[in-house]
Amino acid sequence: MRQDLTASILELIRRTSTDLPADVEASLRRAQEQEINGSAARGALESILRNVEISRQNSTPICQDTGTPLFYVHHPVGWSTRHLRKQIESAVVEATKLSCLRPNSVNALTDKNAGNNLGDDYFPVIHFEEEEGDTLKIDLMLKGGGCENVGAQYSLPDTRLGAGRDLMGVRKAVLDAVQKAQGQGCAPGVLGVAIGGDRGSAYIVSKEVLYRKLDDSNPDPKLDALEKRLTEEANQLGIGPMGFGGKTTVLGVKIKGMYRLPASFFVTVSYMCWAYRRRSMTVKDDQVKYD
Amino acid sequence: MHEVTIPIRDEVIRDLKVGDPVTLTGVMITGRDAVHKWIIDTFIKKSRQPEGDDLEVYEALRKLLNRGIIYHCGPVVSGLDTQDYHFVAAGPTTSIREEPYQGDIMRHFNVKGVIGKGGMGVKTLAACEEVPGVYLHAIGGAASLIAQTVQHVLGVYKLNFGVPEAIWVIQVKDFPVVVTMDSHGQSLHEAVESQSREVLEKLWRNPLVLTD
Numbered sequence: 001m002r003q004d005l006t007a008s009i010l011e012l013i014r015r016t017s018t019d020l021p022a023d024v025e026a027s028l029r030r031a032q033e034q035e036i037n038g039s040a041a042r043g044a045l046e047s048i049l050r051n052v053e054i055s056r057q058n059s060t061p062i063c064q065d066t067g068t069p070l071f072y073v074h075h076p077v078g079w080s081t082r083h084l085r086k087q088i089e090s091a092v093v094e095a096t097k098l099s100c101l102r103p104n105s106v107n108a109l110t111d112k113n114a115g116n117n118l119g120d121d122y123f124p125v126i127h128f129e130e131e132e133g134d135t136l137k138i139d140l141m142l143k144g145g146g147c148e149n150v151g152a153q154y155s156l157p158d159t160r161l162g163a164g165r166d167l168m169g170v171r172k173a174v175l176d177a178v179q180k181a182q183g184q185g186c187a188p189g190v191l192g193v194a195i196g197g198d199r200g201s202a203y204i205v206s207k208e209v210l211y212r213k214l215d216d217s218n219p220d221p222k223l224d225a226l227e228k229r230l231t232e233e234a235n236q237l238g239i240g241p242m243g244f245g246g247k248t249t250v251l252g253v254k255i256k257g258m259y260r261l262p263a264s265f266f267v268t269v270s271y272m273c274w275a276y277r278r279r280s281m282t283v284k285d286d287q288v289k290y291d
Numbered sequence: 292m293h294e295v296t297i298p299i300r301d302e303v304i305r306d307l308k309v310g311d312p313v314t315l316t317g318v319m320i321t322g323r324d325a326v327h328k329w330i331i332d333t334f335i336k337k338s339r340q341p342e343g344d345d346l347e348v349y350e351a352l353r354k355l356l357n358r359g360i361i362y363h364c365g366p367v368v369s370g371l372d373t374q375d376y377h378f379v380a381a382g383p384t385t386s387i388r389e390e391p392y393q394g395d396i397m398r399h400f401n402v403k404g405v406i407g408k409g410g411m412g413v414k415t416l417a418a419c420e421e422v423p424g425v426y427l428h429a430i431g432g433a434a435s436l437i438a439q440t441v442q443h444v445l446g447v448y449k450l451n452f453g454v455p456e457a458i459w460v461i462q463v464k465d466f467p468v469v470v471t472m473d474s475h476g477q478s479l480h481e482a483v484e485s486q487s488r489e490v491l492e493k494l495w496r497n498p499l500v501l502t503d
Contacts, residue, residue, distance in 0.1 A: 040310065040469055044430050047467065051436035055380075064367045064380040064434040064455075099379045102367045103454050111325065113453030146385040146408070146431065168499045179491045182484055184385050184409035186431040225501040233494055237487040242431055243409060244469070245483050275432040 002079055008281060008288045009091035009138065010098075013069070015290055016140045016279040017061045017100045020052045023214045024251070024276045028052070031188055031241070031248035041246025048241070048274060063186075063275040065144035066101040069117065069124035070207060072139040074131045081128045088138075092117045092124055101142075127204075136283040139211050147189060147273040150181035151206070153199060156265040165265045167226060170195055171233075173267040178234045178250060183243015186273035190214065191230070191253045194268040196260035202268035209254040210272050211280075218255060227253045241274075251276075294465075298358035299403040304423045307470045309477040313427060315404075315466040318445065319360040320352070323384055325456035326449065327392040335395050348448045348458070355460065356400035360427075363389065363407030365455025367434070368444070376444035378461065380434035383408040386426070394418030410471055410480030419474050426472035428479075440466040 028049055035042035055062040071088055075081070093116045095101045105119040106112070117124065154173035156165045161176055163169035174193055181189070194205040218224035230253045240246025251274070260266065280291045295303055297317025307313065322330075332339045334349055341349070366381040386393075386407030393405060394414040403424050405415070408431040419425060429437060441461050448458040471479040 040312075043312070043469070047430040047433045047436060051430070051433035054439070055435040058435060060435040060438070061367050061380040062434060063432040064365060064382050064438075065384065066367070099367050099369045102365065102380070106453065111452075113455070115453070144432075149385065162495070167501065171499055172495060175491060175494060179487050182409065182480065182487070183431075184387060186408070222501050229499070229501065236494065237490050239483055239487050242428065243480060243483055244428075244471070245479070245486075273432060 002083070003283075003286060004087060005084070005283065006087045006090045006094075008283070009088055010094050012138060012140055012279060012281045012290065013091060013095040014059065014098070014100045016142055016277050017066050017095070018059045019056050019279070020062055021276070021278060024274070025049070025052055027214050027251045028188070028274060031251065034247050035241070039246060040244040041240040041242075041248070044241040044244055045248075061100065061102070062277060063144055063273070064102055065146065066104060067142040067144040067277075068104070068148070069101070070141045070143060071124060071126045072208070072211070073126065073128045074137040074139075075128065076132075076134050076136060077130060079136060084128070085126055088124065088126055089118055134284060137280055139280045140278065141207070141210060142277040143207070144186070144273055144275065147185035147271045150177070150185040151203070151270045152177040152180065153202065153269070154267040156267060167222075170267050171226070171230060174230050174253070174269055175233055175237070177269040177271070178239070179237055181271055182239055183241075185271040186275065187239055187243060188241055188248040188251045188274050190251050190272040190276055191234075192270040192272065193253060193255040194258055194266070195255065196258035197266060197268070198261070198264065199266060202258065202266045203270065205256050205258055206268045206270035209256045210270065210276075211278060212254050214252045220257070223255045223257065227255055297360055299360075300358070301423055304403055304425055304474050307425050307473055308475070309470055309473050309479050311470040313468050313470060315360065315427075315468065316464050318355065318460065318462050319362050319406075320355050321362045321364040321366065321457070321459040321461065323363050323365055323456060324388055325452040326458055327389045327396060329449070329452075330396055331392045335399055344448075351448065352458070353400060356402050358401060358403050360404040360406060361396070361402055363405070366438070366459060368454055368459070371454070376447065376459075378438045378441040378444060378459075381438040381441055382432050382434035383429040385409045386411050390414060397422050397424050406468055410478065416472055416476065416478050416481075419472055420476055423474035425470050425474060427468035428471040429466075429468050437466065440464055
């Protein structure tokens with residue numbers, strides 16, 4: 001029997017909900033400096049950064065919409081995924097009682113809120129992957145509904161956009177999604193983009209890429225160039241923080257190429273709000289570390 | 292900075308223009324998807340019969356919303372088991388989902404201000420001109436910061452809708468917002484949307500050359 005991780009997972013949830021990662025905060029600070037003094041855009045970023053500090057100090061949620069908890073568990077051989085699932089669920093229930101999470105799981109047929117953030121096999125979302133080595137790693141992202149609602153999937157060719165099955169078409173789809181989102185996804189956001197896949201797998205991948213650090217590079221030089229180009233072009237749209245108008249509409253774009261069927265060419269965009277809450281914990285030799 | 296006290300007089304509303312920063316002090320209620328649909332179905336379209344405490348809550352809302360404010364917010368609340376409620380995190384939710392209902396609710400109750408994020412559409416803008424009222428944008432995600440301006444939770448209705456969807460009656464002090472839709476037909480959201488569409492169409496025409 002492996003160690004019980006419930007208390008450590010609870011701490012992971014608390015940190016994720018209340019303590020924005022350093023790379024995201026640094027990026028928001030750079031954005032603030034770029035906006036004009038006294039503008040609504042700058043004011044919005046100032047409030048955002050003040051909120052980040054208060055949340056960290058007081059250990060209160062950065063955003064009241066603590067979203068769908070998305071867990072990715074990378075475990076060595078020998079861990080029971082059934083036990084891990086139970087521990088994650090117990091930690092989620094406890095985190096809800098402690099106001100680290102808002103009761104967020106609503107039965108779509110009855111409208112009843114379960115009150116404890118549990119639902120079915122898909123709420124919270126838990127992915128398991130058995131991996132080489134002896135370290136267990138749990139990634140957690142809390143993704144709110146406002147930004148989830150402005151995610152979009154395009155099937156190319158798209159005649160309305162004039163978007164064909166090439167990177168030019170991908171670019172049109174992504175920029176269209178940003179323009180349609182306006183401030184509603186809580187700009188400045190971060191885009192996770194999957195090219196290819198099927199409708200389901202592509203949405204999963206478009207979220208997986210959001211576990212990357214904001215300042216990293218895509219190992220594929222062509223996609224790396226596209227990420228930078230799309231970030232720059234999205235920022236030319238002038239939507240700005242909260243949609244108030246301004247220079248920063250997105251903080252970054254992360255792209256992954258997938259396999260597709262000959263007949264399908266999906267471009268799938270997940271929009272992550274500025275409250276880009278993702279953290280991870282690793283367990284090795286009974287030692288728990290958080291990042 | 293406009294310091295506005297709730298309940299709000301029409302002259303104060305007419306004085307507010309798009310872009311104005313405002314702080315709000317007084318009593319307001321939260322209400323989002325479930326509340327808007329319930330009000331429209333039960334008391335405006337009357338497509339369903341009032342049941343349970345519906346009429347009692349309606350009477351309370353008539354008083355709270357007359358010259359009052361509705362805040363699109365699903366808060367994190369502590370003290371649920373002891374009923375000693377406190378707002379822990381309370382930023383705005385996306386307002387556009389209430390676009391089908393908002394204008395009618397503003398007219399029905401004489402609502403002076405709607406707080407949310409992301410802006411609303413032409414129906415709400417028309418109601419802002421008529422009532423008159425304003426759309427006030429709070430900073431999305433700034434939940435701990437905004438919760439600090441909530442001094443007291445005075446009560447809650449329709450808790451059976453769930454914590455995020457319930458009607459929370461709150462007393463706020465210096466609650467920070469920006470006017471993004473005013474009572475003179477101006478909407479910052481319309482302006483940013485059309486400008487960004489123009490830029491997008493220009494970008495379409497640029498070629499894509501990626502060097503690797």
